[in-house]
Amino acid sequence: MNSIIQLEHIDKIYHTGEVDVHAVRDVSMQIGKGEFVAIMGASGSGKSTMMNILGCLDRPTRGKYLLDGVDVSQLDRDELASIRNQKIGFVFQGFNLLSRTSALENVELPMMYTRTNMRSHEQRERAVKALEIVGLVERAGHHPNQLSGGQQQRVAIARALVNQPAMLLADEPTGNLDTQTSIEIMGVFQKLNDEGITIIMVTHELDIASYTKRNIIMRDGRIVSDTAVANRLSAVEELRKLREAQQAVQLAS
Amino acid sequence: MKIFATLKVAARALKRNKMRTILTMLGMIIGVGAVIAMVSIGNGAKSQVEAQIASLGQNVILIFSGSFTRGGVHSGWGGAGTLSVEDALAIEREVPGVTLISPELRSGSQVASGNQNWSTTILGEGQDYLDIRQWPLVQGSMFGEQDVRGANKVAIIGKTISKQLFPDGNVLGQILRIKNVPFVIVGELVPKGLSLQGVDQDDIVLVPYTSAMKRLFGATMLRGITVQAKSASALDDVQNEIIDLLRQRHRIQPKREDDFTVKTQQEIAEAATATSKVMTALLAAIASVSLLVGGIGIMNIMLVSVTERTREIGIRMAVGAHGRDIRLQFLIEAITMSVIGGVIGIVLGVLISKFLAMHNNWPTLTSPLSILVAFLFSAAVGIVFGFYPAHKASQLDPIDALRYE
Ligand SMILES: Nc1ncnc2c1ncn2[C@@H]1O[C@H](COP(=O)(O)OP(=O)(O)OP(=O)(O)O)[C@@H](O)[C@H]1O
Ligand SMILES: [Mg+2]
Numbered sequence: 001m002n003s004i005i006q007l008e009h010i011d012k013i014y015h016t017g018e019v020d021v022h023a024v025r026d027v028s029m030q031i032g033k034g035e036f037v038a039i040m041g042a043s044g045s046g047k048s049t050m051m052n053i054l055g056c057l058d059r060p061t062r063g064k065y066l067l068d069g070v071d072v073s074q075l076d077r078d079e080l081a082s083i084r085n086q087k088i089g090f091v092f093q094g095f096n097l098l099s100r101t102s103a104l105e106n107v108e109l110p111m112m113y114t115r116t117n118m119r120s121h122e123q124r125e126r127a128v129k130a131l132e133i134v135g136l137v138e139r140a141g142h143h144p145n146q147l148s149g150g151q152q153q154r155v156a157i158a159r160a161l162v163n164q165p166a167m168l169l170a171d172e173p174t175g176n177l178d179t180q181t182s183i184e185i186m187g188v189f190q191k192l193n194d195e196g197i198t199i200i201m202v203t204h205e206l207d208i209a210s211y212t213k214r215n216i217i218m219r220d221g222r223i224v225s226d227t228a229v230a231n232r233l234s235a236v237e238e239l240r241k242l243r244e245a246q247q248a249v250q251l252a253s
Numbered sequence: 254m255k256i257f258a259t260l261k262v263a264a265r266a267l268k269r270n271k272m273r274t275i276l277t278m279l280g281m282i283i284g285v286g287a288v289i290a291m292v293s294i295g296n297g298a299k300s301q302v303e304a305q306i307a308s309l310g311q312n313v314i315l316i317f318s319g320s321f322t323r324g325g326v327h328s329g330w331g332g333a334g335t336l337s338v339e340d341a342l343a344i345e346r347e348v349p350g351v352t353l354i355s356p357e358l359r360s361g362s363q364v365a366s367g368n369q370n371w372s373t374t375i376l377g378e379g380q381d382y383l384d385i386r387q388w389p390l391v392q393g394s395m396f397g398e399q400d401v402r403g404a405n406k407v408a409i410i411g412k413t414i415s416k417q418l419f420p421d422g423n424v425l426g427q428i429l430r431i432k433n434v435p436f437v438i439v440g441e442l443v444p445k446g447l448s449l450q451g452v453d454q455d456d457i458v459l460v461p462y463t464s465a466m467k468r469l470f471g472a473t474m475l476r477g478i479t480v481q482a483k484s485a486s487a488l489d490d491v492q493n494e495i496i497d498l499l500r501q502r503h504r505i506q507p508k509r510e511d512d513f514t515v516k517t518q519q520e521i522a523e524a525a526t527a528t529s530k531v532m533t534a535l536l537a538a539i540a541s542v543s544l545l546v547g548g549i550g551i552m553n554i555m556l557v558s559v560t561e562r563t564r565e566i567g568i569r570m571a572v573g574a575h576g577r578d579i580r581l582q583f584l585i586e587a588i589t590m591s592v593i594g595g596v597i598g599i600v601l602g603v604l605i606s607k608f609l610a611m612h613n614n615w616p617t618l619t620s621p622l623s624i625l626v627a628f629l630f631s632a633a634v635g636i637v638f639g640f641y642p643a644h645k646a647s648q649l650d651p652i653d654a655l656r657y658e
Contacts (some may be wrong), residue, residue: 057571058652078575081651085573096568096655100269112258113573120258159572 004167004198005031005054010063012049012221023049024060025221033166036193037200038209041218047202048093048171050218054200055090055169056080068166085113089160091170093202095152097144103155104140107131110163130158134188149176157188168192170201174208180242186211187235211235259578263586266558274590277554281594281634282601284544285627289602291540292623294609295533297616302529305448306522310385312485314492315521316344316478316499317514334474335512338462340502341379341478347498350491353481355379358465358472364458365430366418373414375431375458377465378479383409383442385481393425393440396461404463408436411455412444429458434468436460447614488517544630547594548638555587555642566646567654580647587639588632595631599624 012024023046031037039047052058053065056072065072067083075083084090097106107127111118131137134154144152153173160168168189174182182205190211193199201212209215211233217225267274309315318334341356358377363370383395396407408429415424428435436458445454466472482491495515503512559566566579603624606617 052652057655078577081570081573081575084571090571092571092655096564096571098565098568109569110572112255113569113575113578163573 002033003030004033004035004068005029005200006064006066008064008066010053010060010065012046012053012058013061023221024053027063027221027223029216029223029226031198031200033198034193034196035198035200036189036213037216038212038214039200039202039216039218040204040206040209045218046221047218049221051090051169051171051200051202055088056083057090081113082115085110085163087166089163089165089168091153091156091160091168091173093171093175095144095156097152097155097159099144102141102143103131103136103147103151103158104128106144106155107158107162109159114163126162127158130162131155133161133192134158135184150178150181153177154185157185161192165197167198167200170199172202172204174203174205180239182208183211183235183238183242186233187239190235207233259582259585260589262582263589266562266586267589270558273554277550278590278594278597280547280550281544281591281631282547282598284540284547284634285595285598285631286601286605287540287543288537288630289599289619289623289627290605290609290617291536292533293602293606293617293619294615295529295536296618296620296623297606297610299526299529299533300618301616302525303522306518306525308386308388308445309518309521310387310479310481311518312482312488313385313518314480314482314488314495315516315518316480316495317516318474318476318512320511320514334472334476335503336475336478336499337473338466338475340499341475343498343502344478344480344495348491348494350483350487350494351480352483353381353385355382355385355479356462356475357382357477357479358462358470359476360465360470362432362469364414364418365433366427369418371414371417373456373458375460375465375469377460377462377469379462381481382459382479385479388445389443390440391443393438396439401461401463404461404467406434406436406464406468407439407461409440409442409459410438411442411457411459413453413456414458415441431458431460432469436464488519492517544634548591548634551587551590551635552638552642554590555583555639556645558586559583559642559646562646563649563654563657566649567651567657570649570651571655576647578647579649580643583643583646584636584639587643588635591631591635591639592628595628595634598631599627602627 007027007029010024010027011022014021014023027050039050041047049058053060056067059073068087072080072083098109104124104127107130108123111123111126128137128140131140134157136151136154136158139147139151144155147155153176157170157173160170174185177185186208189199189201199212203209210229210231212229213232214226214228216223316336318336338356341354345351345354355378360375361372362375363372365371380396380398380401383390390409393409395409396405399405400407408431410424410429415422418429419427424438424441427438429438430436442455442457442459448454460469462475480491480495482488492515496511499513500511505511569579603619606619609615610617
């Protein structure tokens, strides 16, 4: 298998005042192209820190990170920015949308910093397509403060997808969503993954993790478990079941 | 990065804080407006001075009684005078390159016609005076050599005199009593209006210098002599020869100072425009200070803006913005403010100088060059004062910026 991510003895230490926080300790792992990974663990176990390093937003204190065979630690700020723009779609734990800016323009944002020439109508088409994928076209003109948490989450996902990245990183993409919306998002992810995009996501929920192909569990900055998912759920299946159940309830009443 | 998209982002950011943007631009508006208005006033004064000097005539040399080369006015000025009619005649005779010459006396006096009185300036001149000054007549003709030789009682009057004493416009052949001596009016001068110092140049009566000496003031010495040289290149030679001749005639020992002053038109022009240039520079310098303050205002607001929008910067960087993209974005915001403020300031400055010219009779002159310079300068203010905040924004670390509360 061709690995897209290769971590070798990664450490991340935060120096805050007197105590050093060792957020990630000696993590080594590989993730192949086309994998769908869930990272789980208690709050404060270092998941977001890991994601930031994987997303080239933050640099490890020690260790080597090869992304697509390139040693990321050798790259400068601007080269990292270009990688974030081109190869990585990042969905933040707190959405991080631009306020007072429409959903559509939020989705268009990464294309503003793409160094290939793209006509503005072409950008618009791509942004609309990304919003279609997450099922939010009819809200394209709304500002984030006019959208529900789940809708904001989906705008953030659309933004992450708009530059057709090879890898999607999502930090708790279903953290604020009800069951059905969560499964819908998982459906989107599974579809994208079927199309070949590598997906790594953080989640607290075991059932959500079972839509992925591989589960990694972290504790105190270390990987303590790394297993393939045995009984993988299909979002399409689960949604159908959910709908049948709802119909049954309605018929019964 | 797309420049048009960046402009849109800048416009939106500026619109979001309308009041703040307007107040910041106000600093630029006042600064640029002040510079434009001040420079216009200075330039207007300068062109006025130049026009006035040009109205002296062409290739003119002025000789004054007395010396004011050393610490102000020296002997003879305004008093008895040190130049005689013979000096003037000698210059005419002995200095080659002198084409026209006019001895001059000047004194204030009362003039009257019928029962009307008027206080004015009497100018005693030679017959060539108006040719030297290139000052035409509206009607009548200049007195001639005959009149000068005979100290005839003839006068040329300025517009103000004719307006005050002869409202019906009929002046030729009328009697004008100067110090109760009756003079026949033979001509009326083309009006020149106010001088830069606010002196009415048309409030004047011109008589032969001989008449002024014998019939009016009982003077024996001249106030000055106006000379025209045959060409601009002859000016310096003529000037030197006049100095040599007068020193000789006045028996001034070597190393002693002249008791007269000889100035070419150029020297007078240079002295006069030098003053107005200093004035323009001074006004512009004072106004530039307000422009500087405007620039500091922009820097201040941009620093606030960068801090307020740290998260936005983090988001933009997270999705791929390079440092220079962020820098450009904030620079464009600063430049937009300074340039819009500058343009409004230019309009305001032009309006102010037009207003001054119209209502206060201040001459103003707004040159296209000063407008262009003001425009470029306001853009430069945006770049200079916007650079530090923009650079600061571009150096933020994406992850720190995203965590910023
Ligand atoms: N900027 C920072 N400075 C100092 N310490 C930090 C910083 N960011 C995270 N930490 C610490 O690093 C550890 C790991 O944090 P991290 O955000 O990766 O946890 P997490 O697994 O994502 O938790 P959660 O599930 O609550 O999001 C925590 O102890 C946290 O306090
Ligand atoms: Mg986290």
